[in-house]
Every structure is written in structure tokens, then in C-alpha cells.
Amino acid sequence: MQIARDILLRSYRSMRTIRDFEERLHVEFATGEIPGFVHLYCGEEASGVGVCAHLSDVDTIASTHRGHGHCIAKGVAVDGMMAEIYGRRTGVCRGKGGSMHIADLSLGMLGANGIVGGGPPLICGAALSHKLLKDNGVAVAFYGDGASNEGTTLESLNLAMVWKLPAVFVCEDNGYGEATASSYAVAGTQKARAAGFGMPYFECDGNDFFAVYEAAGEAIAHARAGNGPAMLHVHLSRWYGHFEGDAMSYRANGEVAELRNDHDCLKNFRKSVTEISLLDESSLDGIDASVRDEIEAAVVAAKAAPLPEPEDLLADVYVSY
Amino acid sequence: MAGTITPITMPKFGLAMTEGKIASWNVEPGSSVDVGEELADIETTKITNGYESPASGILRRQVASEGETLAVGALIGVLADKDVSDADIDAFVEKFQNEFSSQAAETGASESAEPVVVEVGDLKLKVQDSGHGDDTPVLFIHGFGGDLTNWMFNQDHFSGSRRTVAFDLPGHGGSSKNVGDGKPATFAATTAALLDKLDIAKAHVVAHSLGGAIALELAKSHPEKVASLSLVAPAGLGKDINMDFINGFISADRRKTLEPVLHYLVHDKSLITRNMIEGIIRFKRLDGAVAGLETVAKACFPDGHQADDLHGALENFTGPKQVIWGENDEVLSAASAKGLPASVKITLLPETGHMPQMEKSADVNAAVTQLIA
Amino acid sequence: MSKKSFRQAINEALRQEMQRDPRVILMGEDVAGGQGGSSGVKDAWGGVLGVTKGLFTEFGPDRVFDTPITEASYIGAAAGAAATGLRPVAELMFVDFIGSCLDQVMNQAAKFRYMFGGKATTPLVIRAMYGAGFNAAAQHSQALYPLFTHIPGLKVVIPSNPYEAKGLLIEAIRDNDPVIFLENKVMYDDEDEVPDEAYTIPFGEANLTREGDDVTIVAFGRMVNFANEAADRLEKDGISCTVIDPRTTSPLDTGTILDCVAETGRLVVVDESSPRCNLACDVAALVAEEAFDALKAPIRRVMPPHTPVPFATVLEKLYMPDSARIEAAVRSVMGYKAKQDA
Structure with missing residues (x-):
């Protein structure tokens, strides 16, 4: 598979940004400075980035409660996201959404979503917009293995097929819905579910950027060509708890350590590209350093940013009322 | 007995x-x-x-x-x-x-004649076409913000021996909301085309307020179509216009705010009914209605004064002509009835506001009857 | 202008807005009806009560979408489409079905704008039938407008006659916020003079259908007509009532309600929805808080009992507020005498 150098660099940078963003949040959250709760995407970076590498601002994605990675992969500004998570007026949602509602519709980012299974129906609508407005766009719903059991998701698979929508349903299967394993909560298989709706099914290893990139490319091309929706099942691993502060007492000791050692999508990426001399170590190191600075700057700026004003409380409930 | x-x-x-x-x-x-x-x-x-x-x-x-x-x-x-x-x-x-x-x-209630839609060029005009007989037809032209029902107390009076036509001007009532440049001359051209469409060669014209200015433009451009002119509180014969009425009529969108504006129309304020207010509010809700009124107001009353002086048109019209005015008109002052040529019959009605054809319909009907007899 | 039924008024509003703006689309269960059926007729129903009849034939399959019977997915799709450039009108058939898709309305469409910091616009209309009087029983008869009124971010419209229905629906379609548009299913054949042209009635402006000196009656939707009937009978006995049709429960024209109560000093609120936490409670609280000094008598609410809507005609009749009950409530507030201080 041929991937242009600029796409590789951009994708690596995107994955590295997500990793550093999330790791930093993990540290900062523990200080008590970040309000609310956050759900981290560490370990899953290749999925969001591998899918979004095939999308432009015309295309739409809907995300989940674990949405930071999708936002960064779709191009949402990191400083605006950080400020949002700190509840600042300079945040992408002016401090009124927080971690679970980061959105930027101008970039086709239809929002993280606090409701499990909230995204797939919305993506049917976005796909309908692409189809009727004839902008050649594709709409992508990211959802977890937990959400794969929601009625909204199953209804959406059906509706997308009935209306032959340019939609891709990306099931990010990280093995856990909150504290309950998918081995317990998911009956049958995602593959069989897709087949039940007559929907093309693609599957890949989410720790391998190249595998995701290739499978997502096929699924998205299928939808973009007007052939109707497709499902992409990405096998992933979640490195942190459901939310920050989750002691993960439901996971065996050493499970996460092993994931970090043996299934790190960033390590895998670096190994792959340097082995065959696609990219050299120094350019990747340069990206790492640049991202570190960017995240540091975003945190410093967020902490110094102004808080929302009292009048913001009443603003933007309606366009007009 | x-x-x-x-x-x-x-x-x-x-x-x-x-x-x-x-x-x-x-x-x-x-x-x-x-x-x-x-x-x-x-x-x-x-x-x-x-x-x-x-x-x-x-x-x-x-x-x-x-x-x-x-x-x-x-x-x-x-x-x-x-x-x-x-x-x-x-x-x-x-x-x-x-x-x-x-x-x-x-x-049942089926006997009342319904208005019809007549296409004049690109415009659809709502027309109340009544009566028949050999006498010269009567054409009624309403004023700014009005509609053909402004003549509800008058049209029937003349329908016994002749055809009578009242219509909604463009931008008004149930007619198309395209008012063009909104000038009286433009409305007069549309009026002339309507008469052609209705096969009316010549008509007595009874016109109110801004409709008066339209009638004068019609008499100027198509004198052969005008048998006589009865101008009721007409525009075109003075400089002043009550812009509180014009602007209020355009901007008021609730009963509470519109009612005091409509009070300018009549001497006896109690005459304005809930239904009249509701009817005007409903008209103004139609797509394009307010924009049409704004265009007309801008064209006819720029800078808060009447743009067109039509004294010449009145003077030059050679047929029977009259002006009927309420002495207490608060929209267009009856002072404009002074100093008109002697050939123009003047009727001033006491205790009457801007709508004599409604407020003193019997007097207006009598004056028109006398002129066209 | 001609006489049109409530059903025709809504159909005409949809047709005119679909003609005006290609982004306006229609979706819902059997809004055309007949897709894939053995007769080959594709505009078979035009909605379960024929309200959208003819629109599929006129606008075709790229504007009018029959959906599977999966409310969550298509109401959610309508929200998603609204946030991404279309102006969908989704029909929920019976408002009672909101139970299957409340998340899409409450947590998604209603919240986008606020939680995205003002960056989303969701011009969505959800039409649904409401109300008892059809022997449709507990799952097809509710008047759930308090539920929607409760949710910030939604606008809620309840037209009381065909003229109001057309103007308010066009306003709803042109509005840039999510709007819940509730049609009383008993009123579809009611007739009224309705202009042929498109027109809009602004939200948040109450309509006074009667103006009087003695009692203010606030009524919603179909109840406005009952209130008018009661007011006309009371007028003959020398009791003159103001009847307020708020038109929209969100936004609510609180100014007009307070002004009228200040003039009459007495308030009766008529609400077809279940009595706890309904609009009658809302209006009563407003007046008690803001116009206490104007009140000459306690506020009276005319409402159904706190039960599901029953099926049998005799029970449903007992359940529903009607003009006789409104009349009795007005007479009771007129007859109120304050107790003397001990």
C-alpha cells in the first residue's frame, strides 16, 4: 500500500497529539484543576486518525463520550479543546460543553456525545444532507462496542441501508463498555450484525495504523461512491479506565502494561515507517518535540484563559427566542 | 298605515x-x-x-x-x-x-359574489366585479394599506344599473405583493391594464387617499378611460402626510400597537372594530406585504412628504370632477381642498376623518351619485 | 382566501415552504405511504390521517421520505440533517411515540446550540398529533406539550385553528431552532378562512380571541375553542371574558397574560394535559408571583384528572375539559368572596 509522505507525517503528528493530549489530561485531572469528568482515548489513536485520514472538512463525523481523539483527528484546534476542558471562555464551546460536547461544525465535527448511541442516528441525517446537497461528502459515526448494542445504533444501520446513505459506521471495540466486558455484553458478532442488514463489513487491528487506514479507505470509498453504508469494526485497546478516577478493579493486573508494551499504535507506526525507510527517526522526533510544546502551550494558555461571564449563562439557548 | x-x-x-x-x-x-x-x-x-x-x-x-x-x-x-x-x-x-x-x-350563505383573480401582466389582482347595466361602470381605487373592502358600503350602492369594479392594488389585500417601484404612475398603468382586461373602455373613478393620486395619474395618462373623478381625501394635492400613520401602519404588528395607528383613520375612534384590526394584521403577515408597503411609502412619501404634486392633472382633466374630504382628516389634511379650481366640486364633511366612504358612506354615495348622474 | 380544513392548512404550509426552499424535506412513517407495496401506489396514505397527501407526488423521493417504524433513528437523522444544512420536517405521527426517541430531541437537537457554544443551528420541525377525544386510549391521546416546554432549546407550538396552523407552521419551518409542532387530531376537519398565500405568525405573541373585563381565560390548542364557547355563553349573562391563546408554550407570552390579569383580576387556565407540572401550573405560578396584587379571586385550573386517557367514550368525556367546565370555573371565580379576617 502506498501512502503519501505528507499523509504519514500528518497522521503521526495527529496520533502523537492525541496521545500527549490525553496523557497530559491524565496528569492534570489528578491535580483537581479540571472540572467534570473526562474519558481518555489513549491506545486508540490509530482508529480515529486512520479513519479521518480519508476525510476532509466537507465530511462529517459524530463522536462519543471518548471524543478527544476524534476531534483532534478531524482537525479541531488543540488549544480550543484544552481551554474547553478547563471550562474557559476561550474553549471551542465557550466553556459550555466541556469534554463530552466538543464540536466544530465548520470542520464537520458534529460533536462528542454524552449519550451512548447518540451519534449513529445523527450521522444518518448528516449522510442524508451530503446525499441531497450533493457535496460528495461522507458521514462517519464512531461508536463503541457498548453502543453497538443500543437500539439507536441498530435502527441506524437499518435506516442507512433503507435510504442507501453515504454513511460509515465505525465500531471502536475496545473490549469494555464502562466496566463490563464486551465478551459479556455483546451477543453474536459485529460482522453478523452487518450481514443481518446486508451491509458491507470491514475489520481491522486498531493498533496498526496501516491496517485501519486501508480498511477505512475501502469502507469510505464504498460509501462515497454512492453504494450505501458500510461498517468498519476496529479492534482496539483502552489504556485507562472508563473515566478518569476509575480504579479499573475489573481488569487483571498487568493487562494495561502489556498493551502499552506490545500494542502501542505509535510504537508500531514508528517501527513500520523506519524499518522500510519511509520516514526517518529524526523527523518523527521533531514531531514529538513540536507536539510536546504545543500541548504545554495549550495547557498554560487554558489555565490562564478567562472564565465564562455571567451573561454566557443565558446566551445561545436559541438562535432567537 | x-x-x-x-x-x-x-x-x-x-x-x-x-x-x-x-x-x-x-x-x-x-x-x-x-x-x-x-x-x-x-x-x-x-x-x-x-x-x-x-x-x-x-x-x-x-x-x-x-x-x-x-x-x-x-x-x-x-x-x-x-x-x-x-x-x-x-x-x-x-x-x-x-x-x-x-x-x-x-x-345558505352562498349568494354573496366572491371576488375573482384577474391576471394583469405578471400580477394577479383580486377583483370584486359586481352589477350590470348600460350605465358607465364605476371603478373604485383604495388607498395605502387598504383593500377592496374599503368600499363595502359604497360598491353595492351603484351596482343596480351598472357594472362596478373594486380591486386590491398590487401589494395589497389578496393581490400579488410585487409593487414595482411603488409610484402612483405605476399603479395607474396597472389600473389601465386592468380596465382593458375587463373590457371596460371608460369608467367613473372613485378613489381614496393614495388611490386618489393613482386616479389622477390615470386621468393624466389615459384621459379617455376616465368618465369622472370622485376623489375622497386624495393624495397628490398637498405636501403633508401623517408619517406617524404611515410608519405605524407598516411597523405595528400587534393589535395593541396597531389600534392607535388606525385611530388616525376615523373621527369617531370607537368605529374601529377588532375585526378590522385583525384583518390588517393578517394582511401584513402575508409574505411580501410589509416589504411592499415599505416600497410604496418610500416612493410616495420620501422624507416624510408627498413626492407627487398632481394639481396639474386635476386641472387638466376635463370631465366632471370632485373632491370629498372629512374636515377632521388626520392623515391628509382637508386644507388641501382649498384653492382648487372652480371646476372641482368640493364637499367637506363635518366630524369625519380620513375614511369618509366608510364613516359617512351615505354622504359619499350621494355625492358620487350626483356627479355621475 | 377560502375555507380550508386544519388538515389542508398544514398541507398547504408544507407545500409552499417546500416550493420556496429546496432544503425543506419531509420524513416520517408513511408520510407518503406505500413504498414497496404490491399495488405500486407510492403516495398511498399521505400520512396516517392524510395530512401530507400529495406531497410525495409533487416533490418526489428526494424530498419526501418514508421511514421504517424506527422513531429514534429518523428523528435523530432529522436532527443530524438539520445541523448539517437541511431543514427537515419530521412527522412523529402520535406525540405519544416520543417515548421511543426522546433522547434525539431532548439530549441532541435541543442542546446542540448551547453545549456547542452557539456554533450549531438546528432548523428542525417535529410535527405530531396530540390530544384526547378520538377513543385512541392511553398511548395515542396524550397532550405532552408540558414535556417539551420543560426542555430549554425547544420551541413548542400548539395551533388552535386552521388559520393559526398554517401561519405558525410556516413560521416553524423558517425558524432556526428546533420546533415541536403539535396538531390536535380531533381538529383536522375544522374549517376556517385561510389565505392562499404564505404567511407567518410570530412565536411568543399570544392571540386574544375575546376581550372582556371580568375574567381572563388562558387556554391551549383545542381548549381555546372551548374557552371561546364558554365566553360567548357567559357574555349573555353579563360576564365578559378575555380569552388568551398563547399559540406557543415556549416561548410563552407572559406579558400579555399578566396584562390581561391586571385588567380582569381573575384567572382561569384551561389545559388538556395531565394536571401535575403542566402549563396550567406554569401560568398559575407566573400570575401568583407577578400579579398577586391584581387577583380578586383564587386562580382556577380546568384540567383532566391525574389518570391515563381512558378508552371508553363515556370515560373519555369525563376525562376531557369542556366548555361547561370552563363556564363553571369562570362562574366560581366570579362568585368568590374573600373570607373576613377573624
Whole structure:
């Protein structure tokens, strides 16, 4: 598979940004400075980035409660996201959404979503917009293995097929819905579910950027060509708890350590590209350093940013009322 | 004549009228009335109108009470001499009511002629085309913000021996909302085209307010189409215009804010009915209505004054011509009726506002009748 | 202008807005009806009560979408489409079905704008039938407008006659916020003079259908007509009522309600929805808080009992507020005498 150098660099940078963003949040959250709760995407970076590498601002994605990675992969500004998570007026949602509602519709980012299974129906609508407005766009719903059991998701698979929508349903299967394993909560298989709706099914290893990139490319091309929706099942691993502060007492000791050692999508990426001399170590190191600075700057700026004003409380409930 | 019982029924002031409400009785039961004396005030879909007694006698019964809404033709009172017994009157009322309800059931309310839509170029105009006969037709042109029902107390009066036509100007009532440049000359061109479309070669023109300016433009551009001019509180003969009325009419969108604006139209403020206000609000909600009014106001009344001086058009028109004005007009001052050429008959109506054709319909109808006879 | 039924008024509003703006689309269960059926007729129903009849034939399959019977997915799709450039009108058939898709309305469409910091615009209309009087029983008869009124971010419209229905629906379609548009299913054949042209009635402006001096009656939707009937009967007995049709429960024209209560000093609120936490409670609280000094008598609410809507005609009749009950409530507030201080 041929991937242009600029796409590789951009994708690596995107994955590295997500990793550093999330790791930093993990540290900062523990200080008590970040309000609310956050759900981290560490370990899953290749999925969001591998899918979004095939999308432009015309295309739409809907995300989940674990949405930071999708936002960064779709191009949402990191400083605006950080400020949002700190509840600042300079945040992408002016401090009124927080971690679970980061959105930027101008970039086709239809929002993280606090409701499990909230995204797939919305993506049917976005796909309908692409189809009727004839902008050649594709709409992508990211959802977890937990959400794969929601009625909204199953209804959406059906509706997308009935209306032959340019939609891709990306099931990010990280093995856990909150504290309950998918081995317990998911009956049958995602593959069989897709087949039940007559929907093309693609599957890949989410720790391998190249595998995701290739499978997502096929699924998205299928939808973009007007052939109707497709499902992409990405096998992933979640490195942190459901939310920050989750002691993960439901996971065996050493499970996460092993994931970090043996299934790190960033390590895998670096190994792959340097082995065959696609990219050299120094350019990747340069990206790492640049991202570190960017995240540091975003945190410093967020902490110094102004808080929302009292009048913001009443603003933007309606366009007009 | 001894023993005669005269039924007093809900009058039909205009074609569009199907029912009326007794706003007030002006004669107590037991009092005598003469022909032409105001028996009651009747609230219509527009303004409240005085109902003049069709006969002389003693008002023996008020069959309908104040506040009651009745169909046209329904019994509202009974006139009779004093020697008619109460029992006879009771019997008369009972018989009338029985016959009226069965008759109403038979004919329904289908008899009133509905306005039609006439296409003139790109425009669709709502036209009330009534009456027939050999006499020269009468054309009614309403004013700014008005519509053909402004003539509800007048059009019927002339429909006995001739064709009468009232219509909604572009941008008004049920006509297309495209007003073009909004100038009287443009409306006059549309009016001329409408007459052609209706196969009316020549008509007596009765026009109100801004419609007056349109009539004068019509007389200027198409003198052969105008048999006579009856201008009711016309625009085009003065500089001043009450911009509080114009701007208020355009901007007010609720009953509360519109009602005081409409008070400028009449001398007796109590004449403005809820239905009239509601009707105007409903018109203004139509797509394009307010934009049309704004265009007309801008074209006709830039800088708060009337743009067009049409004294010349009035002077040059050689047919019979008259101006009718309410002395208490608060929109276009009756002072403009002064200093007009002697060939123009002037009628000034006391205690009358900007809409004499509604407020003093009998006087206006008489003046027009006299001019066109 | 001609006489049109409530059903025709809504159909005409949809047609005119679809003609005006190609982004306006229609979706719902059997809004056309007949897709894939053995007769080949594709505009078979035009909605379960024929309200959208003819629109599929006129606008075709790229504007009018029959959906599977999956409310969550298509109401959610309508929200998603609204946030991404279309102006969908989704029909929920019976408002009672909101139970299957409340998340899409409450947590998604209603919240986008606020939680995305003002960056989303969701011009969505959800039409649904509401109301008892059809022997449709507990799951097809509710008047759930308080539920929607409760949710910030939604606008809620309840037209009381065909004229109001057309103007308010066009306003709803042109509005840039999510709007819940509730049609009383008993009123579809009601007739009224309705202009042929498109027109709009602004939200948040109450309509006074009667103006009087003695009692203010606030009524919603079909109840406005019952209130008018009661007011007309009371007028003959010398009791004059103001009847307020708020038209929209969100936004609510609180100014007009307070002004009228200040003039009459007495308030009766008529609400077809279940009595706890309904609009009657809302209006009563407003007046008690803001116009206490104007009140000459306690506020009276005319409402159904706190039960599901029953099926049998005799029970449903007992359940529903009607003009006789409104009349009795008005007479009771007129007859109120304050107790003397001990």
C-alpha cells in the first residue's frame, strides 16, 4: 500500500497529539484543576486518525463520550479543546460543553456525545444532507462496542441501508463498555450484525495504523461512491479506565502494561515507517518535540484563559427566542 | 298605515357582509323613530356603521340584544304603530323566525359574489366585479394599506344599473405583493391594464387617499378611460402626510400597537372594530406585504412628504370632477381642498376623518351619485 | 382566501415552504405511504390521517421520505440533517411515540446550540398529533406539550385553528431552532378562512380571541375553542371574558397574560394535559408571583384528572375539559368572596 509522505507525517503528528493530549489530561485531572469528568482515548489513536485520514472538512463525523481523539483527528484546534476542558471562555464551546460536547461544525465535527448511541442516528441525517446537497461528502459515526448494542445504533444501520446513505459506521471495540466486558455484553458478532442488514463489513487491528487506514479507505470509498453504508469494526485497546478516577478493579493486573508494551499504535507506526525507510527517526522526533510544546502551550494558555461571564449563562439557548 | 308591522333586519352593508353584531341600540323600545334616523350601530368586519331606519314607527321590540351577532337578514327589531297588539307582534316575530331559519337553511350563505383573480401582466389582482347595466361602470381605487373592502358600503350602492369594479392594488389585500417601484404612475398603468382586461373602455373613478393620486395619474395618462373623478381625501394635492400613520401602519404588528395607528383613520375612534384590526394584521403577515408597503411609502412619501404634486392633472382633466374630504382628516389634511379650481366640486364633511366612504358612506354615495348622474 | 380544513392548512404550509426552499424535506412513517407495496401506489396514505397527501407526488423521493417504524433513528437523522444544512420536517405521527426517541430531541437537537457554544443551528420541525377525544386510549391521546416546554432549546407550538396552523407552521419551518409542532387530531376537519398565500405568525405573541373585563381565560390548542364557547355563553349573562391563546408554550407570552390579569383580576387556565407540572401550573405560578396584587379571586385550573386517557367514550368525556367546565370555573371565580379576617 502506498501512502503519501505528507499523509504519514500528518497522521503521526495527529496520533502523537492525541496521545500527549490525553496523557497530559491524565496528569492534570489528578491535580483537581479540571472540572467534570473526562474519558481518555489513549491506545486508540490509530482508529480515529486512520479513519479521518480519508476525510476532509466537507465530511462529517459524530463522536462519543471518548471524543478527544476524534476531534483532534478531524482537525479541531488543540488549544480550543484544552481551554474547553478547563471550562474557559476561550474553549471551542465557550466553556459550555466541556469534554463530552466538543464540536466544530465548520470542520464537520458534529460533536462528542454524552449519550451512548447518540451519534449513529445523527450521522444518518448528516449522510442524508451530503446525499441531497450533493457535496460528495461522507458521514462517519464512531461508536463503541457498548453502543453497538443500543437500539439507536441498530435502527441506524437499518435506516442507512433503507435510504442507501453515504454513511460509515465505525465500531471502536475496545473490549469494555464502562466496566463490563464486551465478551459479556455483546451477543453474536459485529460482522453478523452487518450481514443481518446486508451491509458491507470491514475489520481491522486498531493498533496498526496501516491496517485501519486501508480498511477505512475501502469502507469510505464504498460509501462515497454512492453504494450505501458500510461498517468498519476496529479492534482496539483502552489504556485507562472508563473515566478518569476509575480504579479499573475489573481488569487483571498487568493487562494495561502489556498493551502499552506490545500494542502501542505509535510504537508500531514508528517501527513500520523506519524499518522500510519511509520516514526517518529524526523527523518523527521533531514531531514529538513540536507536539510536546504545543500541548504545554495549550495547557498554560487554558489555565490562564478567562472564565465564562455571567451573561454566557443565558446566551445561545436559541438562535432567537 | 295603521296596523302595519315592519321587520327590522340585519342590514347588508356590502357584498362581503354575511353577518353583523349589534354594537348598540340608539333607540329605546317604545320610542318613535323616523325614516333615516339611526336605529342602531352595527359592527361589521371593518368599521362600525350606523343603521338608518327604513321606516317610521314605534320601535316595539329589540329582538336582538346588544353584543349579539346575527346573519344578514335576521330579525333584530320590530317597528309598528301603537295600536298593534303585543300578541300580534309576538305572532309576527314567531312567524318571521320560523320562515327565516328555514329560508336560511335553504339558501345558505352562498349568494354573496366572491371576488375573482384577474391576471394583469405578471400580477394577479383580486377583483370584486359586481352589477350590470348600460350605465358607465364605476371603478373604485383604495388607498395605502387598504383593500377592496374599503368600499363595502359604497360598491353595492351603484351596482343596480351598472357594472362596478373594486380591486386590491398590487401589494395589497389578496393581490400579488410585487409593487414595482411603488409610484402612483405605476399603479395607474396597472389600473389601465386592468380596465382593458375587463373590457371596460371608460369608467367613473372613485378613489381614496393614495388611490386618489393613482386616479389622477390615470386621468393624466389615459384621459379617455376616465368618465369622472370622485376623489375622497386624495393624495397628490398637498405636501403633508401623517408619517406617524404611515410608519405605524407598516411597523405595528400587534393589535395593541396597531389600534392607535388606525385611530388616525376615523373621527369617531370607537368605529374601529377588532375585526378590522385583525384583518390588517393578517394582511401584513402575508409574505411580501410589509416589504411592499415599505416600497410604496418610500416612493410616495420620501422624507416624510408627498413626492407627487398632481394639481396639474386635476386641472387638466376635463370631465366632471370632485373632491370629498372629512374636515377632521388626520392623515391628509382637508386644507388641501382649498384653492382648487372652480371646476372641482368640493364637499367637506363635518366630524369625519380620513375614511369618509366608510364613516359617512351615505354622504359619499350621494355625492358620487350626483356627479355621475 | 377560502375555507380550508386544519388538515389542508398544514398541507398547504408544507407545500409552499417546500416550493420556496429546496432544503425543506419531509420524513416520517408513511408520510407518503406505500413504498414497496404490491399495488405500486407510492403516495398511498399521505400520512396516517392524510395530512401530507400529495406531497410525495409533487416533490418526489428526494424530498419526501418514508421511514421504517424506527422513531429514534429518523428523528435523530432529522436532527443530524438539520445541523448539517437541511431543514427537515419530521412527522412523529402520535406525540405519544416520543417515548421511543426522546433522547434525539431532548439530549441532541435541543442542546446542540448551547453545549456547542452557539456554533450549531438546528432548523428542525417535529410535527405530531396530540390530544384526547378520538377513543385512541392511553398511548395515542396524550397532550405532552408540558414535556417539551420543560426542555430549554425547544420551541413548542400548539395551533388552535386552521388559520393559526398554517401561519405558525410556516413560521416553524423558517425558524432556526428546533420546533415541536403539535396538531390536535380531533381538529383536522375544522374549517376556517385561510389565505392562499404564505404567511407567518410570530412565536411568543399570544392571540386574544375575546376581550372582556371580568375574567381572563388562558387556554391551549383545542381548549381555546372551548374557552371561546364558554365566553360567548357567559357574555349573555353579563360576564365578559378575555380569552388568551398563547399559540406557543415556549416561548410563552407572559406579558400579555399578566396584562390581561391586571385588567380582569381573575384567572382561569384551561389545559388538556395531565394536571401535575403542566402549563396550567406554569401560568398559575407566573400570575401568583407577578400579579398577586391584581387577583380578586383564587386562580382556577380546568384540567383532566391525574389518570391515563381512558378508552371508553363515556370515560373519555369525563376525562376531557369542556366548555361547561370552563363556564363553571369562570362562574366560581366570579362568585368568590374573600373570607373576613377573624
